[in-house]
Amino acid sequence: MALIELKGITKYYEMGNQVVRALDGIDITVLRNDYLAFIGSSGSGKSTMLNILGCLDKPTTGQYHLNGKNVETLNQNELSEIRNLEIGFIFQSFNLLPRSTALSNVMQPLIYRNVPYAQRKKLALEALERVGLGDRTDHLPNQLSGGQRQRVAIARALVTQPSILLADEPTGNLDSKTTVEIMALFDALHKEGQTLIVVTHEDEIAQHCHRVVEMKDGRIASDSARASTTEVNR
Amino acid sequence: MFFALFESSRAAFMSIFAHGLRSFLTTLGIVIGVASVIAVVSITQGMSVFIGDTFSSLGSNSLTIESYTPLEDQMKGIRARLTPDDLDIIERRIDGIASITPILYANRASQVRYGSQTAFSQIFGTTHAFQDVSQSYMKFGRFIAASDNDTRRRIVIIGDKVRENLSLPENPVNEFVEIGGEWLKIVGLLEPKGEIMGFSQDDMVLMPFSTMQSIQGNQARTDIQIQLSLTEQANIETVSQQLTSILRNAHGLDNEEDDDFTIQTSEQLMETFDTIISMVTIVVGGIVSISLLVGGIGIMNIMLVSVTERTREIGICKAIGAKRHHILMQFLIEALLLSLLGGLIGLAIGYGLGSLIASSIPGFPPAAIPLWSVVLALGFSGFVGVLFGILPAAKAANLDPIDALRYE
Numbered sequence: 001m002a003l004i005e006l007k008g009i010t011k012y013y014e015m016g017n018q019v020v021r022a023l024d025g026i027d028i029t030v031l032r033n034d035y036l037a038f039i040g041s042s043g044s045g046k047s048t049m050l051n052i053l054g055c056l057d058k059p060t061t062g063q064y065h066l067n068g069k070n071v072e073t074l075n076q077n078e079l080s081e082i083r084n085l086e087i088g089f090i091f092q093s094f095n096l097l098p099r100s101t102a103l104s105n106v107m108q109p110l111i112y113r114n115v116p117y118a119q120r121k122k123l124a125l126e127a128l129e130r131v132g133l134g135d136r137t138d139h140l141p142n143q144l145s146g147g148q149r150q151r152v153a154i155a156r157a158l159v160t161q162p163s164i165l166l167a168d169e170p171t172g173n174l175d176s177k178t179t180v181e182i183m184a185l186f187d188a189l190h191k192e193g194q195t196l197i198v199v200t201h202e203d204e205i206a207q208h209c210h211r212v213v214e215m216k217d218g219r220i221a222s223d224s225a226r227a228s229t230t231e232v233n234r
Numbered sequence: 235m236f237f238a239l240f241e242s243s244r245a246a247f248m249s250i251f252a253h254g255l256r257s258f259l260t261t262l263g264i265v266i267g268v269a270s271v272i273a274v275v276s277i278t279q280g281m282s283v284f285i286g287d288t289f290s291s292l293g294s295n296s297l298t299i300e301s302y303t304p305l306e307d308q309m310k311g312i313r314a315r316l317t318p319d320d321l322d323i324i325e326r327r328i329d330g331i332a333s334i335t336p337i338l339y340a341n342r343a344s345q346v347r348y349g350s351q352t353a354f355s356q357i358f359g360t361t362h363a364f365q366d367v368s369q370s371y372m373k374f375g376r377f378i379a380a381s382d383n384d385t386r387r388r389i390v391i392i393g394d395k396v397r398e399n400l401s402l403p404e405n406p407v408n409e410f411v412e413i414g415g416e417w418l419k420i421v422g423l424l425e426p427k428g429e430i431m432g433f434s435q436d437d438m439v440l441m442p443f444s445t446m447q448s449i450q451g452n453q454a455r456t457d458i459q460i461q462l463s464l465t466e467q468a469n470i471e472t473v474s475q476q477l478t479s480i481l482r483n484a485h486g487l488d489n490e491e492d493d494d495f496t497i498q499t500s501e502q503l504m505e506t507f508d509t510i511i512s513m514v515t516i517v518v519g520g521i522v523s524i525s526l527l528v529g530g531i532g533i534m535n536i537m538l539v540s541v542t543e544r545t546r547e548i549g550i551c552k553a554i555g556a557k558r559h560h561i562l563m564q565f566l567i568e569a570l571l572l573s574l575l576g577g578l579i580g581l582a583i584g585y586g587l588g589s590l591i592a593s594s595i596p597g598f599p600p601a602a603i604p605l606w607s608v609v610l611a612l613g614f615s616g617f618v619g620v621l622f623g624i625l626p627a628a629k630a631a632n633l634d635p636i637d638a639l640r641y642e
Contacts (some may be wrong), residue, residue, distance in 0.1 A: 056553060056635050077557045084555020088377050095550045095639065112555040114237045226561065 002065075002177065003195055004030035004053065004066045009062035011048050011218075022048040022220035023059065030164075030197065035190045037206040038199045041214035047168070050199045054087050054166045067163050070158060077164045084112050088157025092169035095147040096141040102128065102152045103137040109160050127155040131185060147178035154185065165189065169203060183208050238563060245570035247539075250575075255553075257572060258498025260536040263529025264576030264618065265583065268611045270522040273591065276601035278515045280592055284599030285507050295470055296367060296463040298476065298503075299324075302496045314494035315457040318443075324460065328476055330468025335363035337459040338446045340414070346396060346439055347412040353399035357413060357439040361444025367461045375407040375422030382442040389445070390418045394426040412451050413439070422436050470499055502595035523614070529576065530618035537569050537626035548630050549638025562631035569623025570616055577615030581608060 012025040030036060038046045048189055051057035052064065055071055056079075064071040074082065091097075096105045106124035115123070128137055131151040141149055149172060149228050157165055167186070171179040187208060190196055198209060206212050211225045250257045301314040321336050340357040343397055347353075364370070365377045373394070382389060390411060397406050406420045418441060427435035441449075447456060474497045481495055541548070548561055588601035 026345050051636055054553070056639075058387070069243075080552060080557045082554050083553060089553050095553070097547055097550060099248065108551070109554040112560060116237075128462065158554075 002029045003032045003034070003067060005063075005065040006052075006219070007040045007063040009052060009064060011045075011052065011057070012060045012085060016058045016185055020165075021218050023052070023212045026062070026212065026220060028220065028223070030195065031195050032163075032195055033190070034159050034195055034197075035208070036197045037202060037209035037212045038197070039203075039206050039212060040221070041201065043217050044215040045218040046215045048218075050166060050168050050197075053164075053197060054089060055082045059194055062215075080086065080112070084109055084160060086163035087127075087161045088165045089168045090150070090153050090157050090165060090167040092172040093185070094146075094153045094173070096149060096156075098150055100131060101138050101140055102148075102155075104142065105141070105152055106156045106159050109156060113160070123152075124155070127159040127190075128152070130158060131155045145175050147181060150174060150178075150182055151185070154182075163195060165194055167196065169200055171202070179205075238560060239567075240347040241565035242560065242567045244269050246571050249564075249568055250571060256536065257575075260533055261529075261572045261576030261579070262609045263532040264526065264573050265529075265580040267362055267522060267526035267529045268577045268615055269578025269584035270525060271519055271611055272581055272607060273521060273604065274518045274556070274589040275515060275607040276585055276603045277592055278511050278518075279597045279604055280602040282508060282511045283602050285504065285511075295466075295468065296461065296500050297470070297477070298498045298500075299460040299462075299481070300498070301497050303494070304495055313457070316460060316495060317456060320481060320484055321458065321460055322629045324462070326479065328473060330465050330473055332463045332465045333366045334460065334462040335361045335367050336372075336443050337364070337461060338443055338456060339459070340446065340450070345413070347402065348400040348402055348409065351400045353396060355393075355396050355399070355437050355439050357441070357446075359441050359443040361394060361443050364440065364461070366462050370427075371424045371425040373423045374405045375420070377422055378440065378442050386444040386448050387442060388416060388418045389421045389441065390614050391422040391424060391440040392420055393424050394435075394440045395434045395436035396417070396439055397423060399437075411439075413441075416449050417567070418445075470501075474499065475528040498549065507570060512615030525617055526614060529615075530573070530622040533569055533572055533619060534622035534625060537565060538629065539624055540568075541626045541630040544630075545633060545638050545641040548633050549635050549641065550634070552635035552641060558593065561633075562627045565627035565630045566620065566623045569621040569627065571617045573619030573623075574612065577612045580615070581611055584611075593604060 004145070006026050009023055009026040010021065012201075013020040013022055018203055021231075024045075026049070026099045038045045048057070052059050055066070055074075058079075059072055062072065066082065069082065070081070071082060083089075096102075097108065103124055103189055106127050106218070107120045110120040110123060117131060125134070125137065128134055128151075131154050133148060133155065135150050137145060139148075141152070144152065154165075165186075170183055170186075174182065184206065186198070190210075196209075198205060200206055211223070213223045214221045250603045253289040295360070299316060303312065303314040307314070318336065321334065325331070325334055336359075338359040342355055344357045345352055346355050346357070352532065359382055360378065362378050362380050370377070375391070376388070377391060381387075390413070392402075392406065392411075395400075400411065402409055402420075406423055409420045411415050411420060412418075424436065424438075450456070464470060477497055482493065485494055487494065548556075551561065585601070585603055592598050
């Protein structure tokens, strides 16, 4: 069964008298263990796409099934819960809590699941270990390098064992060496069975992915899976 | 629920201590508000406790009768009086009197002279019974005896303050002082009683009632005050009713006329004091509670700033799964903690301030903090925190995660 199923998703914004069609009829299916890249120029709707996929925003019309749940009818609190249970976010600007240590940052999402402290700490340490930061747990974000910060963010995303990792320009703020390291980590996660969706405008990043979806003016311009494998699977 | 509360408190604590100085300045309004409330309350309560003690030592079954002239009559030149005859009637016709004593205040300049020293004092004539009524004890010499009144003996008993003012020797017995052109011999010195609210209890000169009458001569008809204490069995209500009817009868008042005297019990006196003190407490408390309100607004202001400042953090927390109540609780608890912390600091400062003021005024009773004022101060500051924390916390909780994440 498909992990994500979008049908006729639209997202309109009203800017004064003008209606901006950020998403204009999206149909897409993402399978478990897909490694998917959304590419496109700025204004193509890929960020809106990510917000909708990540349950941060609700579509204007259309249907969104995530892991069997009908998402578009949920209220803010229910969306929070979905985000906590199903989705791991990785942002371009890391978005760590500045006054919390790496460990506390990773523990944070578990608070909203009512996980007791000791277990929270254990799970967070494991996640940090997994991204290779087992020795920097007590550092504040501003004491870490960009690559290390992004690793903390990845650990935070992984600690809840989400069904999807959503990465928004994950290497946009990183140098090329760190970019390679982070992408290697993504590849490894994919090999372990993790579903990843990456939004990027860099071809090198997209090349890591097994499926590339190009967006243009709020529509899907091309989908590498639709061209080959998916058609066959169907 | 408890888990969320605990985690929110932890986050709130971290945030308060991360901005130590700002948190302190934020809560300063509450600190000052609570400190002033507590200082005022502790001083007035100390006073009230002290007055209560003082009056209970006077005994609850004593009465004071004074003449009373309404202002209107005073302007017409009419003066109500209590006379020694009234004293006689009361003594003869009322049951249950343990002791009764007249007090006749000197109505000319109350000056006492000894050698080259002169001093002003409270000078009055009374009888031996005054010793019981006022619970005075002697340091040297003796009190007024019954025979002194019979023979209009020219003697005085003085308080310690008068002795000091006149530079009399340590034991002034057998010295002579001059009052109103008459020389009187000192036969006793009263045990010092100290001060009540800055008023010396030892600034008095006593002489036999009849001596005072003779010194005053006939230039004025005497107007006395009558103090009496009742026996254990006597009912103070019944006695004051009897007194009223006897005195009205003696003064020839008909039904339409008002009493030309007042009867005060020591309980009434105490109630009067209590009323004054609670009025002062309420008025001053009301004024300073405005500062608590101002402090609350200060907290709200900073909390709003803090929400704006942490918009991005709130966005992050929401993105990784924080629900509305998680954010709401965190900010609400932060406001509550801030104001409670302020309340506690204010409590300590207020008590210190109250004690300092009370001890720096000589003769002032020590400060006392009743439990209710502590509970009230903390409760009120907590209430202020919640009240003024709701708006910023709701603002934080209602932030849209996408907008919050985009916020720079």
